[in-house]
Amino acid sequence: MLTCKTFYQSLTDVGVHFYTGVPDSLLKEICACITELAEKDHHIIAANEGAAIALATGSYLATGRLGMVYMQNSGLGNAVNPLLSLTDKKVYSIPMLLMIGWRGEPGLKDEPQHVKQGAVTLEMLDTMGIPYAILPDTDNEARAVLEKMKVKAQELQQPVALVVRKNTFASYDKQTKDDGCSQLTLKREEALEIVLDEIADDDVVVATTGMISREIYECRERNNQGHAQDFLTVGSMGHCSQIAMGIALSNRQKRVYCIDGDGAVIMHMGSLAIVGQYKGGNLIHIVVNNGKHDSVGGQPTVGFDIDIPAVAKACGYQEVVRVDSEDGIRQEMSRLRELGAPVLLEIYVLPGSRPDLGRPTSTPVRNKKGFMNFLQP
Numbered sequence: 001m002l003t004c005k006t007f008y009q010s011l012t013d014v015g016v017h018f019y020t021g022v023p024d025s026l027l028k029e030i031c032a033c034i035t036e037l038a039e040k041d042h043h044i045i046a047a048n049e050g051a052a053i054a055l056a057t058g059s060y061l062a063t064g065r066l067g068m069v070y071m072q073n074s075g076l077g078n079a080v081n082p083l084l085s086l087t088d089k090k091v092y093s094i095p096m097l098l099m100i101g102w103r104g105e106p107g108l109k110d111e112p113q114h115v116k117q118g119a120v121t122l123e124m125l126d127t128m129g130i131p132y133a134i135l136p137d138t139d140n141e142a143r144a145v146l147e148k149m150k151v152k153a154q155e156l157q158q159p160v161a162l163v164v165r166k167n168t169f170a171s172y173d174k175q176t177k178d179d180g181c182s183q184l185t186l187k188r189e190e191a192l193e194i195v196l197d198e199i200a201d202d203d204v205v206v207a208t209t210g211m212i213s214r215e216i217y218e219c220r221e222r223n224n225q226g227h228a229q230d231f232l233t234v235g236s237m238g239h240c241s242q243i244a245m246g247i248a249l250s251n252r253q254k255r256v257y258c259i260d261g262d263g264a265v266i267m268h269m270g271s272l273a274i275v276g277q278y279k280g281g282n283l284i285h286i287v288v289n290n291g292k293h294d295s296v297g298g299q300p301t302v303g304f305d306i307d308i309p310a311v312a313k314a315c316g317y318q319e320v321v322r323v324d325s326e327d328g329i330r331q332e333m334s335r336l337r338e339l340g341a342p343v344l345l346e347i348y349v350l351p352g353s354r355p356d357l358g359r360p361t362s363t364p365v366r367n368k369k370g371f372m373n374f375l376q377p
């Protein structure tokens with residue numbers, strides 16, 4: 001396994017001077033190391049992977065120096081457009097180093113949303129004409145490959161990629177303690193339990209990817225409620241409000257709850273503008289904000305630095321409110337559900353989850369079928 005500090009030193013030595021990206025569980029140790037060791041202005045956790053490519057491009061334009069963009073392979077989709085229409089040799093020809101976590105690597109067991117993406121990751125890079133190497137898991141070999149790829153990026157004047165397998169990086173001991181949310185008391189799973197208790201049996205739930213959906217699944221199991229009313233989105237980060245809106249538009253007699261995360265909302269924040277202009281009264285957007293990308297290792301988002309309800313209000317949501325307690329959730333949910341236009345409830349919660357948190361045992365297709373039956377009038 002690679003020592004994060006040694007690899008970070010190698011990155012510095014080959015001249016990487018700017019880091020950006022969206023975190024991934026396979027990269028969480030090196031991301032923690034970058035977060036701690038890189039200067040603040042030299043490391044930006046981006047809204048989405050396409051935005052990260054653009055940030056690294058801007059940094060290159062200003063300095064002529066190499067940037068590194070890290071991402072889960074799920075994020076390649078978000079990055080395709082700027083990789084082909086901005087950084088490609090046939091456009092602006094911008095050298096940069098991509099570091100891509102290879103979820104769903106063929107031959108390894110992984111969650112359903114990673115299987116297809118894992119199978120086509122190398123093919124996608126080939127098709128886009130992006131040279132890549134699999135990052136070796138010993139320090140010396142990794143350095144040699146990094147040096148080779150850096151030369152390639154500079155000779156070809158274009159992005160090149162390091163593809164990172166599971167268990168490539170050894171754990172990184174953080175020196176700094178994060179105490180940014182000391183006044184909060186509610187855990188995300190507790191908040192979700194209360195939210196679900198306030199939702200009627202014939203209402204619809206669309207939840208975002210990651211631990212939010214996993215906790216909802218477990219909560220339903222605990223309470224013997226079944227899963228038919230829930231669409232627990234795996235993958236497609238940032239898009240659950242649009243799935244919810246698609247349902248709400250076509251099924252106005254059903255009340256539709258979208259249960260989102262702060263990282264996911266920020267990833268595709270433009271969707272708030274579209275929900276805000278929806279005139280139906282059956283869409284309730286709940287954002288569970290822990291200020292982190294908790295599901296992939298707890299890297300910070302700007303969730304606590306910005307005012308998500310104010311953004312939603314400016315986009316046209318009729319009513320927006322922030323709470324951080326059980327009473328707050330119960331009071332506001334009973335008020336908001338009676339209003340006749342899209343509303344947003346933000347719930348501040350603590351980061352972290354149970355270590356024994358399970359995963360849905362049914363397949364996405366079974367979930368879809370049960371859910372579509374549930375939606376039938």
Ligand SMILES: Cc1ncc(C[n+]2csc(CCOP(=O)(O)OP(=O)(O)O)c2C)c(N)n1
Nearest residue numbers: 074075210237261262263264292293294295
């Ligand atoms: C396009 C894309 N990029 C990255 C990921 C990896 N990923 C899965 S969950 C997650 C964090 C989600 O954060 P948030 O919405 O705040 O929810 P939390 O995990 O904190 O509950 C990330 C980055 C992904 N699934 N898809």
